[in-house]
Amino acid sequence: MTSRIDFWELQRRNARKTVFLIFLYLLVIGAFGWLIDFYLLRLSFPWATLIALAYGSLQVVLTMGIGGPMVARSLGARPANPKDPLEKRFINVVEEMAIAAGLPAPKAYVLDEDAPNAFASGWKPEKAVICATRGLLETMNREELMGVVGHEMAHIRNGDTRVMTLVAGLAMALVLLGTIAYYIMRFAGYGAAARDDRDRRGGGGTAILVAFLIGFLILVLSRLLARLLAMAVSRSREYMADAGSVEFTRNPLGLASALEKIASWRGGFRRQHVDAYAHLFISEPKPSKLSEGESWFSNLFSTHPPIRKRIELLRKMAGAQA
């Protein structure tokens, strides 16, 4: 069974990558916290770090447990209609993939958009949904639909709603630390300027400017790192979900062909509020020139790996199966 090694191995490799990235995330937060607590504030106890982590945890607690149906509805989706042949087929495929994954069948939702796309959401498999756009149901044949739904089913099995909620919490903690540093530097700058004035030394303006620049630099850096790390985690989960889809369907070419169709679609979503959920979709709902570029630089800022690369990997998996 040499065919299996590929998708099992691919999933293991990306699961390790996620763990590594989250560890790295904690290290970065630790480094920022250390800088602020012991260097900028000269505290004896890491208060800022703890506050930031508490704030991040609070975000996680507030958003955890939100059911998939709620997310789907907030995006404007409706439950699939079994009377409609295309939507009935979708409901059936969701059930088939659930059986392949050995999970309870998630609810099938439809989003009335022409762009072919799909997403999954839900804290627990029992409360998860898989949502497809009407455009997806109309463009894909059964095999391609199975590939896409398999990908979403893998997100559910892999607990990606939890992973991405955790990552969002970490991002908020890191950005909060950056913001704290920025305000400390601004106040420190004014403080230094005021002292200078008292001593009649002058040069207060320069102190304010230097402090402001350092603070601003830390702020930008924290936001940049928060985004880069979150995107890197998201990409590792996408590769994992692609391999998971192949595990369920044993048909890499179905998903590859679906991704081809999605890639060749021109035009985005009508709805504007999908940005916050971009990481949920099978391909970015609003692909920009930047995110679909092939360079390592543009890749850094994408929730998804380049679609070409995903198709190439799927073709390789198909080769290994033949």
Added chain:
Amino acid sequence: MVILWLIATYNSLVRMRQEVKNAWAQIDVQLKRRADLIPNLVNAVKGYLKHEREVLEQVTQARYKAMQATGVRERAQAEGELSQVLGRLFAVFENYPDLKANQNVLELQEELTHTENAISFARQHYNDVVMKYNTKLQTFPTNLIAGAFGFREAEFFEVPEAQREAPKVDLSY
């Protein structure tokens, strides 16, 4: 230490054996559903297929045989034959354009395609679970205690070699 290990191993074996049972139950559910769907399909198409009595007869018989079968191996054999005969029936549909225009038949055909897929995915999941369970039973040091606690290897749900390449039901509409 040894006792802790014994407890952990025993519990994980129980859990895996239960997974195997659940996976088998899922196959069973899907096979039953297919058996229930077939008479509806046969009734819906009978009128159109006056000259195809033979293949309809084969479907009915294969269904009967599959429902009588017991045990993993016999069941797999009979259900595999039924899948094959159904594939032949769907192939015959291609020659009857009226049939492809009938909404009721199209719906039944999607239902059967769905059930066929569900069966093969349930089988795939069952076999994956069995593989993990059996591997665990055979590997050291679990193999030292598995037998003593009465854990036996589970049987794969295997489709006979000749049927593995059976043409898939129409997936492209």
